[in-house]
Amino acid sequence: MSDAQSWEADRDRLLDFTRDFPFFNLIGLRVVDMRPGWSQTEITWREDLCQPAGIIHGGMIATLVDTGIAHALLLTDMYRELHAEGHILVSVDLRIKYLRPVSGGTIRCESSIPRLGRHIIHGESIVLNEQGKEVARGDSIYMTVHHERVKSG
Numbered sequence: 001m002s003d004a005q006s007w008e009a010d011r012d013r014l015l016d017f018t019r020d021f022p023f024f025n026l027i028g029l030r031v032v033d034m035r036p037g038w039s040q041t042e043i044t045w046r047e048d049l050c051q052p053a054g055i056i057h058g059g060m061i062a063t064l065v066d067t068g069i070a071h072a073l074l075l076t077d078m079y080r081e082l083h084a085e086g087h088i089l090v091s092v093d094l095r096i097k098y099l100r101p102v103s104g105g106t107i108r109c110e111s112s113i114p115r116l117g118r119h120i121i122h123g124e125s126i127v128l129n130e131q132g133k134e135v136a137r138g139d140s141i142y143m144t145v146h147h148e149r150v151k152s153g
Helices: 003-020 022-027 058-073 077-084 147-152
Strands: 030-035 038-044 087-098 106-116 120-128 134-146
Touching (some): 022 058, 030 058, 038 058, 058 106, 058 120
Antiparallel strands (some): 030 038, 038 106, 087 134, 106 120
């Protein structure tokens, strides 16, 4: 099996997993597509996802960005190797710049990984509304940690 076939099979498995993931279903988050170093996620405006002024809550946009960056990482060779060794990814910094309100429709988040280090990873996202206008920009720093370290605190 070639590397492309290997990550494509993993992509299909991960996309299936996201469709049944309870938190994603709760808020209506969808992982539309992913490949090594890139992903596309989306969420559709719903009244129960809004803050009191009727615009989508900033936390929903932050979740979209964080999820997008994480899914852009999952198929990279580096992460796949680290995962096989028992490492996981943890966010250590997440920054969001909100550029315009969302009062309806679906917003799409495209995420990429401009810096993929063995221990520190930088990801970034652009969130667009249905008209293609920027709603937000976000970036995150992830760190790889062995899963035993997470359990012990």
